[in-house]
Amino acid sequence: MGYRNLSPQAMVNISGPWLDPEQDRKVFTSLPLLAPLLPAVDEAHGRILTTQRLGTSLQQQAKALMEKALALDATHDRKLRGAYNYLGALAEMTDDPEFAAALLDLRDRLAPAGLKAVARSYGDQAGDAKLLPSRLNEASEKLLKKLKTPEGPLSQVVDAWVAAALDIEKVEAQREQLALNTPANIDGATPREVLNARNAWIRVVRAIETNLALEKAATGEITERLLGRLRRESARADRRGRKGGTEGAVEPAPAGDDVPPAGSDDDDPFDGA
DSSP: OOOTTOOHHHHHHHHHHHHOTTTTHHHHHHSTTTGGGHHHHHHHHHHHHHTTOOOHHHHHHHHHHHHHHHHHHHHHHHHHHHHHHHHHHHHHHOSOHHHHHHHHHHHHHHOTTGGGGGGSOHHHHHHHHHHHHHHOOHHHHHHHHHOEETTEEHHHHHHHHHHHHHHHHHHHHHHHHHHHHOOOOTTSOOHHHHHHHHHHHHHHHHHHHHHHHHOTTOOHHHHHHHHHHHHHHHHHHHHHHHTTOOTTOOOOOTTOSOOOOTTSOTTSOOOOO
């Protein structure tokens, strides 16, 4: 489960109860493997709160880039899934084994990683889009243009997902430029500091998940109490991201959901899918 689509509001609503003596703090500190993480939770929670004070202009710029990236990502994922499943369905329906083999060959040339491709980082999606033409041969190119969809030739669907992936790369470059070149505003928070705070919060949450899985005293009820809100908010945010929606969302991580391992520099971007 990824956390790149979580809004800062959702983040503080998730970590807040862990710190609140009237909610989950007593349960949290009663578990030997979780109690030592409480100071880190407190710090990460506080950083999310204090780094959200971006000026209106910066917020609007960051929000616009985020909205564009999410919309492009939704188009990329939808078109890729559609083409992949369409080719698989045609291969299942045809009684011609040679045609079925050609369909599956084209499918695997277009998306060697299968549907896992939609979960890859923005950078990986753009790189894969650049490599795609080199994977096609004359036969697969002809078949790509021959096959029809409600939107026209299948080649148009593929062109749409490739274009979306390349456009996301441009948007991410603009977002990175905004983060690197924007000086601290009157509240002292730059977009880079906002991103670093999100990275830190996610690292802490990953540690909680790992330690809770190892905690012998953690019953199913305790796990649901501590992680239930996290799972629900993450699933809701991911659905919103897949639909291209932006309500409550914030600037996405530049290269996927994963965060650097503990002890790495906050300024390192996300790496991986």
